[in-house]
Amino acid sequence: MPSGFYIIMAAQFFSSLADNALLVAAISLLMQMQSPAWLTPMLKVFFTVSYVAFAAFVGAFADSMPKGRVMFITNFVKIVGCLMMFFYDAVQPPSVPPYITVLFAYAVVGLGAAAYSPAKYGILTEYLPHQKLVIANGWIEGLTVASIILGTLFGGVLISQAVSSQLLAFDLPNIETGIDTAPEAAILIIIIFYAIAAGFNLYIPNTGVDHRVPSKNPFYLIHEFAHCVKLLWGDKLGQISLATTTLFWGAGATLQFIVLKWAEVALGYTLSQATGLQGICAVGIAVGAVTAAKFVPLNRAVNVVPVGIAMGLIVIAMNFARSVEVAVPLIVLIGGLAGFFVVPMNALLQHRGHILMGAGHSIAVQNFNENLSILAMLGVYALLIWLDFSIYTVIVLFGLFVAITMTLVRRRHLYNLQTGPLPAIPADAHH
Numbered sequence: 001m002p003s004g005f006y007i008i009m010a011a012q013f014f015s016s017l018a019d020n021a022l023l024v025a026a027i028s029l030l031m032q033m034q035s036p037a038w039l040t041p042m043l044k045v046f047f048t049v050s051y052v053a054f055a056a057f058v059g060a061f062a063d064s065m066p067k068g069r070v071m072f073i074t075n076f077v078k079i080v081g082c083l084m085m086f087f088y089d090a091v092q093p094p095s096v097p098p099y100i101t102v103l104f105a106y107a108v109v110g111l112g113a114a115a116y117s118p119a120k121y122g123i124l125t126e127y128l129p130h131q132k133l134v135i136a137n138g139w140i141e142g143l144t145v146a147s148i149i150l151g152t153l154f155g156g157v158l159i160s161q162a163v164s165s166q167l168l169a170f171d172l173p174n175i176e177t178g179i180d181t182a183p184e185a186a187i188l189i190i191i192i193f194y195a196i197a198a199g200f201n202l203y204i205p206n207t208g209v210d211h212r213v214p215s216k217n218p219f220y221l222i223h224e225f226a227h228c229v230k231l232l233w234g235d236k237l238g239q240i241s242l243a244t245t246t247l248f249w250g251a252g253a254t255l256q257f258i259v260l261k262w263a264e265v266a267l268g269y270t271l272s273q274a275t276g277l278q279g280i281c282a283v284g285i286a287v288g289a290v291t292a293a294k295f296v297p298l299n300r301a302v303n304v305v306p307v308g309i310a311m312g313l314i315v316i317a318m319n320f321a322r323s324v325e326v327a328v329p330l331i332v333l334i335g336g337l338a339g340f341f342v343v344p345m346n347a348l349l350q351h352r353g354h355i356l357m358g359a360g361h362s363i364a365v366q367n368f369n370e371n372l373s374i375l376a377m378l379g380v381y382a383l384l385i386w387l388d389f390s391i392y393t394v395i396v397l398f399g400l401f402v403a404i405t406m407t408l409v410r411r412r413h414l415y416n417l418q419t420g421p422l423p424a425i426p427a428d429a430h431h
Contacts, residue, residue, distance in 0.1 A: 004127060004205035005136065009143050011068075011200035012120055015075055016147035017154065018193040019113060023047075024155025024275055025190060026085065026106050027260075029183035031271065035099040038386040041257045041378045046103045047110035048253070048378075051371030054114055056225035057218070059364025062118035067126065068204030070119035075198040077112030079191055081105050086187045114371075118363035123204070125354040125362075135293045145289060145339065149282040156275030158186035228357045228365050232349075235356060236416040237423050240302055241349035242369055243409045248308070248342045250373030251402050254381050255281075255315070258398060259331070261391045266322055280328055284335025291336075292343040298351060301344035305410045311337040312402030319392045352423065 026043050051058075062070050084105035088098055124136050157163050164182030167189070232238040256278060263274035296304060314334055321327040353362025384394050416422065 014197035017151040020151030021155035025186040046107040050111040050114040055368035059361040067119040067123035072201035074116035081108030145286040149279040238352040244345040249370040250377040281335040284332035285339035288336040288339025301348040304341040307341040308406035315399035
Protein backbone atom coordinates (compact mmCIF):
# COMPACT_ATOMS: atom_id res chain seq x y z
CA MET A 1 0.00 0.00 0.00
CA PRO A 2 1.19 3.59 -0.67
CA SER A 3 2.16 5.64 2.39
CA GLY A 4 -0.92 7.85 2.12
CA PHE A 5 -3.11 4.85 2.92
CA TYR A 6 -1.57 4.62 6.39
CA ILE A 7 -2.29 8.28 7.03
CA ILE A 8 -5.91 7.64 6.04
CA MET A 9 -6.01 4.70 8.45
CA ALA A 10 -4.55 6.77 11.31
CA ALA A 11 -7.06 9.56 10.76
CA GLN A 12 -9.92 7.06 10.70
CA PHE A 13 -8.66 5.26 13.80
CA PHE A 14 -8.51 8.30 16.07
CA SER A 15 -11.81 9.75 14.84
CA SER A 16 -13.61 6.42 15.28
CA LEU A 17 -11.93 5.87 18.66
CA ALA A 18 -13.36 9.20 19.84
CA ASP A 19 -16.81 8.41 18.37
CA ASN A 20 -17.10 5.19 20.36
CA ALA A 21 -15.69 6.57 23.58
CA LEU A 22 -18.09 9.50 23.32
CA LEU A 23 -21.11 7.18 23.11
CA VAL A 24 -20.14 5.59 26.45
CA ALA A 25 -19.58 9.02 28.02
CA ALA A 26 -22.94 10.25 26.70
CA ILE A 27 -24.75 7.18 28.08
CA SER A 28 -23.07 7.80 31.43
CA LEU A 29 -24.15 11.43 31.29
CA LEU A 30 -27.79 10.41 30.70
CA MET A 31 -27.62 7.89 33.55
CA GLN A 32 -26.21 10.61 35.82
CA MET A 33 -29.25 12.74 34.93
CA GLN A 34 -31.53 9.77 35.77
CA SER A 35 -33.18 9.99 32.35
CA PRO A 36 -35.69 7.28 31.30
CA ALA A 37 -34.09 3.99 30.15
CA TRP A 38 -35.65 4.19 26.67
CA LEU A 39 -33.72 7.43 26.02
CA THR A 40 -30.39 5.56 25.94
CA PRO A 41 -30.91 4.07 22.44
CA MET A 42 -32.29 7.47 21.37
CA LEU A 43 -28.71 8.77 21.61
CA LYS A 44 -27.87 6.70 18.56
CA VAL A 45 -31.08 7.83 16.85
CA PHE A 46 -30.09 11.48 17.26
CA PHE A 47 -26.56 10.67 16.08
CA THR A 48 -27.88 8.87 13.02
CA VAL A 49 -30.64 11.20 11.87
CA SER A 50 -28.19 13.47 10.02
CA TYR A 51 -27.09 10.53 7.84
CA VAL A 52 -30.66 10.31 6.58
CA ALA A 53 -31.73 13.97 6.62
CA PHE A 54 -28.63 15.24 4.76
CA ALA A 55 -27.94 12.19 2.60
CA ALA A 56 -28.68 14.10 -0.59
CA PHE A 57 -26.05 16.73 0.21
CA VAL A 58 -23.13 15.05 1.99
CA GLY A 59 -22.08 13.07 -1.10
CA ALA A 60 -21.88 16.24 -3.16
CA PHE A 61 -20.02 17.94 -0.31
CA ALA A 62 -17.51 15.08 -0.12
CA ASP A 63 -16.92 15.28 -3.88
CA SER A 64 -16.64 19.09 -3.90
CA MET A 65 -13.10 19.30 -2.45
CA PRO A 66 -10.15 17.05 -1.55
CA LYS A 67 -11.29 14.33 0.84
CA GLY A 68 -8.67 15.20 3.47
CA ARG A 69 -10.06 18.72 3.75
CA VAL A 70 -13.61 17.37 4.07
CA MET A 71 -12.50 15.05 6.90
CA PHE A 72 -10.75 17.94 8.69
CA ILE A 73 -13.85 20.16 8.56
CA THR A 74 -16.15 17.41 9.77
CA ASN A 75 -13.88 16.49 12.67
CA PHE A 76 -14.08 20.13 13.73
CA VAL A 77 -17.90 19.84 13.70
CA LYS A 78 -17.60 16.81 16.00
CA ILE A 79 -15.50 18.88 18.40
CA VAL A 80 -18.23 21.56 18.44
CA GLY A 81 -20.79 18.88 19.37
CA CYS A 82 -18.53 17.65 22.18
CA LEU A 83 -18.19 21.18 23.56
CA MET A 84 -21.98 21.57 23.53
CA MET A 85 -22.26 18.36 25.52
CA PHE A 86 -19.45 19.40 27.87
CA PHE A 87 -21.11 22.75 28.61
CA TYR A 88 -24.67 21.37 28.60
CA ASP A 89 -25.51 23.10 31.88
CA ALA A 90 -24.61 26.49 30.38
CA VAL A 91 -26.27 26.21 26.95
CA GLN A 92 -29.60 24.62 27.90
CA PRO A 93 -32.64 26.91 28.36
CA PRO A 94 -34.02 26.83 31.92
CA SER A 95 -37.27 25.15 30.87
CA VAL A 96 -35.58 22.35 28.89
CA PRO A 97 -34.55 19.09 30.62
CA PRO A 98 -30.75 18.68 30.50
CA TYR A 99 -30.91 15.34 28.66
CA ILE A 100 -32.53 17.11 25.68
CA THR A 101 -29.45 19.31 25.37
CA VAL A 102 -27.23 16.22 25.51
CA LEU A 103 -29.26 14.54 22.75
CA PHE A 104 -29.01 17.58 20.48
CA ALA A 105 -25.29 17.97 21.18
CA TYR A 106 -24.82 14.34 20.18
CA ALA A 107 -26.82 15.08 17.03
CA VAL A 108 -24.24 17.75 16.11
CA VAL A 109 -21.51 15.11 16.44
CA GLY A 110 -23.65 12.89 14.20
CA LEU A 111 -23.84 15.68 11.61
CA GLY A 112 -20.05 15.76 11.48
CA ALA A 113 -19.92 11.98 11.20
CA ALA A 114 -22.50 11.96 8.38
CA ALA A 115 -20.42 14.36 6.31
CA TYR A 116 -17.18 12.57 7.27
CA SER A 117 -18.24 9.12 6.10
CA PRO A 118 -18.47 9.66 2.30
CA ALA A 119 -14.99 11.18 2.34
CA LYS A 120 -13.58 8.41 4.55
CA TYR A 121 -14.68 5.62 2.22
CA GLY A 122 -14.73 7.59 -1.03
CA ILE A 123 -11.03 8.35 -0.89
CA LEU A 124 -10.25 4.61 -1.09
CA THR A 125 -11.78 4.31 -4.55
CA GLU A 126 -10.00 7.49 -5.67
CA TYR A 127 -6.63 6.53 -4.21
CA LEU A 128 -6.39 2.77 -4.82
CA PRO A 129 -6.91 0.45 -7.83
CA HIS A 130 -9.93 -1.88 -7.71
CA GLN A 131 -7.62 -4.89 -7.14
CA LYS A 132 -6.81 -3.55 -3.68
CA LEU A 133 -10.31 -2.51 -2.59
CA VAL A 134 -11.17 -5.70 -0.67
CA ILE A 135 -7.92 -5.78 1.28
CA ALA A 136 -8.09 -2.00 1.83
CA ASN A 137 -11.63 -2.38 3.17
CA GLY A 138 -10.46 -5.27 5.29
CA TRP A 139 -7.75 -3.12 6.85
CA ILE A 140 -10.02 -0.09 7.24
CA GLU A 141 -12.84 -2.17 8.74
CA GLY A 142 -10.37 -4.10 10.90
CA LEU A 143 -8.83 -0.86 12.13
CA THR A 144 -12.28 0.66 12.63
CA VAL A 145 -13.25 -2.34 14.70
CA ALA A 146 -10.01 -2.01 16.65
CA SER A 147 -10.98 1.59 17.33
CA ILE A 148 -14.43 0.40 18.40
CA ILE A 149 -12.83 -2.07 20.80
CA LEU A 150 -10.37 0.45 22.22
CA GLY A 151 -12.81 3.37 22.04
CA THR A 152 -15.55 1.48 23.88
CA LEU A 153 -13.10 0.20 26.46
CA PHE A 154 -11.50 3.65 26.67
CA GLY A 155 -14.89 5.25 27.31
CA GLY A 156 -15.59 2.65 29.99
CA VAL A 157 -12.23 3.29 31.62
CA LEU A 158 -12.69 7.08 31.55
CA ILE A 159 -16.00 6.87 33.43
CA SER A 160 -14.75 4.24 35.90
CA GLN A 161 -14.33 5.30 39.50
CA ALA A 162 -10.56 4.74 39.56
CA VAL A 163 -9.74 6.85 36.49
CA SER A 164 -12.45 9.50 36.77
CA SER A 165 -11.35 10.33 40.31
CA GLN A 166 -7.85 11.03 39.01
CA LEU A 167 -9.16 13.18 36.15
CA LEU A 168 -11.47 15.12 38.46
CA ALA A 169 -8.54 15.87 40.73
CA PHE A 170 -7.15 18.20 38.05
CA ASP A 171 -10.28 20.40 38.39
CA LEU A 172 -9.82 22.06 35.00
CA PRO A 173 -12.04 25.12 34.57
CA ASN A 174 -15.63 24.81 33.41
CA ILE A 175 -17.85 27.83 32.93
CA GLU A 176 -18.66 28.26 36.62
CA THR A 177 -17.10 25.73 38.96
CA GLY A 178 -14.98 23.09 37.27
CA ILE A 179 -15.22 19.52 35.98
CA ASP A 180 -17.53 17.94 38.51
CA THR A 181 -18.45 14.55 37.01
CA ALA A 182 -16.84 11.57 35.31
CA PRO A 183 -18.68 12.10 31.97
CA GLU A 184 -17.49 15.71 31.78
CA ALA A 185 -13.88 14.66 32.36
CA ALA A 186 -14.24 11.90 29.74
CA ILE A 187 -15.65 14.28 27.12
CA LEU A 188 -12.73 16.66 27.59
CA ILE A 189 -10.23 13.86 26.95
CA ILE A 190 -12.24 12.69 23.92
CA ILE A 191 -12.00 16.16 22.36
CA ILE A 192 -8.21 15.74 22.34
CA PHE A 193 -8.54 12.58 20.22
CA TYR A 194 -10.77 14.35 17.70
CA ALA A 195 -8.07 17.03 17.46
CA ILE A 196 -5.42 14.35 16.79
CA ALA A 197 -7.59 12.91 14.00
CA ALA A 198 -7.96 16.40 12.51
CA GLY A 199 -4.19 16.75 12.53
CA PHE A 200 -3.79 13.57 10.46
CA ASN A 201 -6.49 14.84 8.08
CA LEU A 202 -4.19 17.69 7.07
CA TYR A 203 -1.64 15.19 5.69
CA ILE A 204 -4.01 13.00 3.65
CA PRO A 205 -2.74 13.11 0.05
CA ASN A 206 -4.64 14.88 -2.69
CA THR A 207 -5.58 12.20 -5.24
CA GLY A 208 -5.68 14.64 -8.15
CA VAL A 209 -9.36 13.98 -8.85
CA ASP A 210 -11.19 17.02 -10.22
CA HIS A 211 -13.51 18.21 -7.42
CA ARG A 212 -16.39 20.33 -8.64
CA VAL A 213 -19.93 20.69 -7.32
CA PRO A 214 -22.30 19.90 -10.22
CA SER A 215 -24.92 22.25 -8.79
CA LYS A 216 -25.66 24.19 -5.60
CA ASN A 217 -29.40 23.93 -6.21
CA PRO A 218 -30.81 21.75 -3.37
CA PHE A 219 -33.64 20.48 -5.56
CA TYR A 220 -31.15 19.32 -8.16
CA LEU A 221 -29.11 17.56 -5.47
CA ILE A 222 -32.20 15.82 -4.09
CA HIS A 223 -33.23 14.72 -7.59
CA GLU A 224 -29.70 13.52 -8.33
CA PHE A 225 -29.55 11.64 -5.03
CA ALA A 226 -32.92 9.97 -5.69
CA HIS A 227 -31.60 8.90 -9.10
CA CYS A 228 -28.48 7.41 -7.47
CA VAL A 229 -30.60 5.52 -4.92
CA LYS A 230 -32.72 4.07 -7.73
CA LEU A 231 -29.63 3.24 -9.77
CA LEU A 232 -27.93 1.30 -6.98
CA TRP A 233 -31.07 -0.56 -5.88
CA GLY A 234 -31.73 -1.46 -9.53
CA ASP A 235 -28.28 -3.01 -10.03
CA LYS A 236 -28.33 -6.80 -9.59
CA LEU A 237 -25.18 -6.84 -7.48
CA GLY A 238 -25.62 -3.41 -5.96
CA GLN A 239 -29.02 -4.27 -4.49
CA ILE A 240 -27.71 -7.44 -2.79
CA SER A 241 -24.68 -5.76 -1.27
CA LEU A 242 -26.72 -2.69 -0.29
CA ALA A 243 -29.44 -4.80 1.34
CA THR A 244 -26.82 -6.78 3.26
CA THR A 245 -24.85 -3.80 4.56
CA THR A 246 -28.10 -1.95 5.34
CA LEU A 247 -29.25 -4.81 7.53
CA PHE A 248 -25.80 -5.26 9.08
CA TRP A 249 -25.44 -1.69 10.32
CA GLY A 250 -29.00 -1.51 11.59
CA ALA A 251 -28.55 -4.80 13.41
CA GLY A 252 -25.07 -3.86 14.65
CA ALA A 253 -26.23 -0.57 16.19
CA THR A 254 -29.15 -2.32 17.90
CA LEU A 255 -26.98 -5.19 19.11
CA GLN A 256 -24.67 -2.66 20.73
CA PHE A 257 -27.46 -1.60 23.09
CA ILE A 258 -28.84 -5.12 23.45
CA VAL A 259 -25.45 -6.31 24.74
CA LEU A 260 -25.35 -3.50 27.32
CA LYS A 261 -28.84 -4.34 28.59
CA TRP A 262 -28.26 -8.11 28.44
CA ALA A 263 -24.99 -7.80 30.38
CA GLU A 264 -26.82 -5.85 33.07
CA VAL A 265 -29.70 -8.36 33.36
CA ALA A 266 -27.98 -11.70 32.70
CA LEU A 267 -24.54 -11.04 34.18
CA GLY A 268 -25.19 -8.20 36.65
CA TYR A 269 -22.65 -5.91 34.96
CA THR A 270 -22.33 -2.15 35.40
CA LEU A 271 -22.06 0.12 32.33
CA SER A 272 -18.26 0.27 32.65
CA GLN A 273 -18.05 -3.55 32.82
CA ALA A 274 -20.56 -4.07 29.98
CA THR A 275 -18.44 -1.99 27.61
CA GLY A 276 -15.85 -4.78 27.90
CA LEU A 277 -18.30 -7.20 26.28
CA GLN A 278 -18.84 -4.74 23.43
CA GLY A 279 -15.08 -4.74 22.98
CA ILE A 280 -15.06 -8.54 22.94
CA CYS A 281 -17.68 -8.52 20.16
CA ALA A 282 -15.55 -6.07 18.20
CA VAL A 283 -12.55 -8.42 18.51
CA GLY A 284 -14.61 -11.06 16.71
CA ILE A 285 -15.58 -8.55 14.02
CA ALA A 286 -11.93 -7.65 13.47
CA VAL A 287 -10.93 -11.31 13.10
CA GLY A 288 -13.80 -11.95 10.69
CA ALA A 289 -13.01 -8.82 8.68
CA VAL A 290 -9.32 -9.66 8.24
CA THR A 291 -10.15 -13.29 7.39
CA ALA A 292 -12.61 -12.19 4.71
CA ALA A 293 -10.08 -9.74 3.27
CA LYS A 294 -7.58 -12.60 2.92
CA PHE A 295 -9.81 -15.36 1.55
CA VAL A 296 -12.84 -13.78 -0.20
CA PRO A 297 -12.17 -12.16 -3.61
CA LEU A 298 -14.44 -9.40 -4.85
CA ASN A 299 -16.01 -11.54 -7.58
CA ARG A 300 -17.22 -14.08 -4.97
CA ALA A 301 -18.42 -11.60 -2.35
CA VAL A 302 -22.09 -12.64 -2.58
CA ASN A 303 -21.18 -16.16 -1.44
CA VAL A 304 -20.95 -14.92 2.17
CA VAL A 305 -24.68 -14.09 2.50
CA PRO A 306 -25.49 -17.41 4.32
CA VAL A 307 -23.05 -16.35 7.04
CA GLY A 308 -25.46 -13.53 7.89
CA ILE A 309 -28.31 -16.02 8.27
CA ALA A 310 -26.20 -18.08 10.69
CA MET A 311 -25.31 -14.98 12.71
CA GLY A 312 -28.98 -14.14 13.28
CA LEU A 313 -29.73 -17.62 14.58
CA ILE A 314 -26.66 -17.78 16.82
CA VAL A 315 -27.58 -14.44 18.45
CA ILE A 316 -30.57 -16.21 20.05
CA ALA A 317 -28.12 -18.39 22.00
CA MET A 318 -27.32 -15.33 24.13
CA ASN A 319 -30.46 -16.17 26.10
CA PHE A 320 -28.78 -19.30 27.45
CA ALA A 321 -25.55 -17.63 28.58
CA ARG A 322 -25.42 -16.91 32.29
CA SER A 323 -21.67 -16.80 32.87
CA VAL A 324 -18.68 -14.97 31.45
CA GLU A 325 -17.10 -18.29 30.38
CA VAL A 326 -20.03 -18.92 28.02
CA ALA A 327 -20.75 -15.30 27.08
CA VAL A 328 -17.26 -14.35 25.85
CA PRO A 329 -16.79 -17.06 23.16
CA LEU A 330 -20.40 -16.61 22.05
CA ILE A 331 -19.99 -12.86 21.62
CA VAL A 332 -16.68 -13.39 19.76
CA LEU A 333 -18.38 -15.87 17.41
CA ILE A 334 -21.23 -13.48 16.66
CA GLY A 335 -18.76 -10.69 15.94
CA GLY A 336 -16.61 -12.94 13.76
CA LEU A 337 -19.54 -13.96 11.59
CA ALA A 338 -20.60 -10.33 11.25
CA GLY A 339 -17.14 -9.16 10.22
CA PHE A 340 -16.69 -12.01 7.75
CA PHE A 341 -19.82 -11.28 5.78
CA VAL A 342 -19.86 -7.47 5.87
CA VAL A 343 -16.36 -6.71 4.50
CA PRO A 344 -16.76 -8.44 1.10
CA MET A 345 -20.26 -7.00 0.69
CA ASN A 346 -19.03 -3.53 1.59
CA ALA A 347 -16.20 -3.76 -0.95
CA LEU A 348 -18.61 -5.01 -3.62
CA LEU A 349 -20.99 -2.15 -2.87
CA GLN A 350 -18.19 0.41 -3.17
CA HIS A 351 -17.01 -1.14 -6.43
CA ARG A 352 -20.46 -1.07 -8.03
CA GLY A 353 -21.22 2.38 -6.65
CA HIS A 354 -17.96 3.83 -7.95
CA ILE A 355 -18.71 2.46 -11.43
CA LEU A 356 -22.34 3.60 -11.46
CA MET A 357 -22.17 7.08 -9.89
CA GLY A 358 -18.83 8.00 -8.28
CA ALA A 359 -17.39 7.45 -4.84
CA GLY A 360 -18.96 10.27 -2.82
CA HIS A 361 -22.50 9.79 -4.14
CA SER A 362 -22.23 6.02 -3.73
CA ILE A 363 -21.20 6.25 -0.07
CA ALA A 364 -23.94 8.81 0.57
CA VAL A 365 -26.55 6.38 -0.82
CA GLN A 366 -25.06 3.61 1.29
CA ASN A 367 -25.13 5.78 4.42
CA PHE A 368 -28.71 6.84 3.76
CA ASN A 369 -29.98 3.28 3.57
CA GLU A 370 -27.83 1.92 6.39
CA ASN A 371 -28.73 4.70 8.79
CA LEU A 372 -32.40 4.56 7.87
CA SER A 373 -32.13 0.95 9.00
CA ILE A 374 -30.42 2.06 12.23
CA LEU A 375 -33.18 4.59 12.91
CA ALA A 376 -35.91 2.02 12.29
CA MET A 377 -34.34 -0.81 14.30
CA LEU A 378 -33.30 1.38 17.23
CA GLY A 379 -36.74 2.97 17.20
CA VAL A 380 -38.33 -0.45 17.50
CA TYR A 381 -35.85 -1.43 20.24
CA ALA A 382 -36.59 1.77 22.21
CA LEU A 383 -40.32 1.06 21.85
CA LEU A 384 -39.89 -2.50 23.14
CA ILE A 385 -37.93 -1.23 26.15
CA TRP A 386 -40.55 1.45 26.77
CA LEU A 387 -43.23 -1.28 26.66
CA ASP A 388 -41.15 -3.18 29.25
CA PHE A 389 -40.37 -6.22 27.05
CA SER A 390 -37.91 -8.67 28.56
CA ILE A 391 -34.42 -8.39 27.06
CA TYR A 392 -34.59 -12.14 26.39
CA THR A 393 -37.71 -11.65 24.25
CA VAL A 394 -36.01 -8.79 22.42
CA ILE A 395 -33.02 -11.00 21.64
CA VAL A 396 -35.22 -13.72 20.11
CA LEU A 397 -37.13 -11.20 17.97
CA PHE A 398 -33.87 -9.60 16.89
CA GLY A 399 -32.17 -12.87 15.91
CA LEU A 400 -35.18 -14.14 13.96
CA PHE A 401 -35.52 -10.83 12.11
CA VAL A 402 -31.87 -10.90 10.99
CA ALA A 403 -32.02 -14.55 9.89
CA ILE A 404 -35.30 -14.17 7.97
CA THR A 405 -34.23 -10.93 6.28
CA MET A 406 -30.91 -12.39 5.15
CA THR A 407 -32.75 -15.45 3.82
CA LEU A 408 -34.92 -13.16 1.70
CA VAL A 409 -31.79 -11.38 0.40
CA ARG A 410 -30.29 -14.72 -0.63
CA ARG A 411 -33.50 -15.73 -2.42
CA ARG A 412 -33.41 -12.42 -4.31
CA HIS A 413 -29.85 -13.12 -5.44
CA LEU A 414 -30.80 -16.59 -6.66
CA TYR A 415 -33.69 -15.02 -8.59
CA ASN A 416 -31.30 -12.51 -10.18
CA LEU A 417 -29.08 -15.38 -11.33
CA GLN A 418 -32.05 -16.93 -13.12
CA THR A 419 -33.11 -13.77 -14.93
CA GLY A 420 -29.90 -13.02 -16.81
CA PRO A 421 -26.19 -12.33 -16.45
CA LEU A 422 -24.91 -10.35 -13.50
CA PRO A 423 -22.65 -7.30 -13.93
CA ALA A 424 -19.06 -8.36 -14.56
CA ILE A 425 -16.53 -8.21 -11.72
CA PRO A 426 -12.87 -8.10 -12.83
CA ALA A 427 -11.32 -11.55 -12.45
CA ASP A 428 -8.09 -10.04 -11.11
CA ALA A 429 -9.87 -8.28 -8.23
CA HIS A 430 -8.48 -10.47 -5.50
CA HIS A 431 -6.64 -8.47 -2.87
